[in-house]
Amino acid sequence: MMENLIGETHRPGRIEVVCGSMFSGKTEELIRRMKRAKFARQRVEIFKPSIDKRYSDEDVVSHDKNIIPCTPVDSSATILLLSSDMEVVGIDEAQFLDEGLVDVCNQLANKGVRVIVAGLDMDFKGVPFGPMPALCAIADEVTKVHAICVRCGALAYASHRLVKNDKQVMLGEKTEYEPLCRECYQKAVGKEKCEEDAGTAENNA
Template sequence: MKRNNDFGGRIEVICGSMFSGKTEELIRRLKRAQIARLEVEIFKPQKDTRYNEYAVVSHDFNSIPSTPVEHSSAILLYGSNTQVVGIDEAQFFDDELPEVCNKLANKGIRVIVAGLDMDFTGKPFGPIPQLMAVAEEVTKVHAVCMQCGAPALNSYRKTDDLSTVLIGEKESYEPRCRACFHHL
């Protein structure tokens, strides 16, 4: 039974701000694939050690085991029988991630990627924009603005740190709508 190519390979991107449920949705899709008895491999950037070094964990503490990798090309070295690949915190991967995802999809693998589409300044973040361009499906999820309660699409940084990558949680970020992010 060759289930890899039942629907052909595809790329699905789940994107949005911090606290919008990206990882929760990724875990939901991956667990459904496991229930369907598909071979699933899950990856995250090695530098993301916030909750667990060897699991993708949502802010609600739902989790699924994963493999930390330093470079996106390492994803291609895993599991010859893999039918579904999940990738969390994709914005922290290198610029080769879209090429890696295309190679997987071209082999008939369903690739599900979750990550921030914008950095704390509101600019496109890492490889996510390129992934959105080549994906068959893009799901943009929104958080709730912590200032006014409207749908939030921005990750507002509450610290003075100006580095592009600052791995943090509620102590460092809060979701904000367009108006509150730009202080309109």
């Protein structure tokens, strides 16, 4: 046990990525790791994209309402500027930040900082989202967390959008998104495509 504690205290710089669909517990896991680092009296700072105002402007809040104060940022470069004396840096909703985040995380880790990143690995179309794929590639550790499919109870694979909006970035909660397994996601997308094709055919008739 003592060896584990010493290891946590003297860990070299590293990048840890927590990814998955919506409602999978990504933010919950990020908050848990950050609170443990604070309990160990490490110098910590957590950041999130300033566009994410769903629960709070200046807190990271999980769907279960666990809260930790954070600093909202408009760009990844700001994270580098504000992390000069930090030992642990947390970044929530990383998919909304720019591609420069990959280099920022690498620079921090190379300086001995433990970087913990949480974000959606895919958008509502099942496409890899923002800088997340590259972050997974360079990470020392990747944790894939899963929600439960609301239609069949299997492990969720993707975040299915419930409203008609083709923009990649659309903030929302349970009224806008649902976690689905691969099979249920394919059925839902297929049904929507059929309905769309039928609507198009009707308009052209």
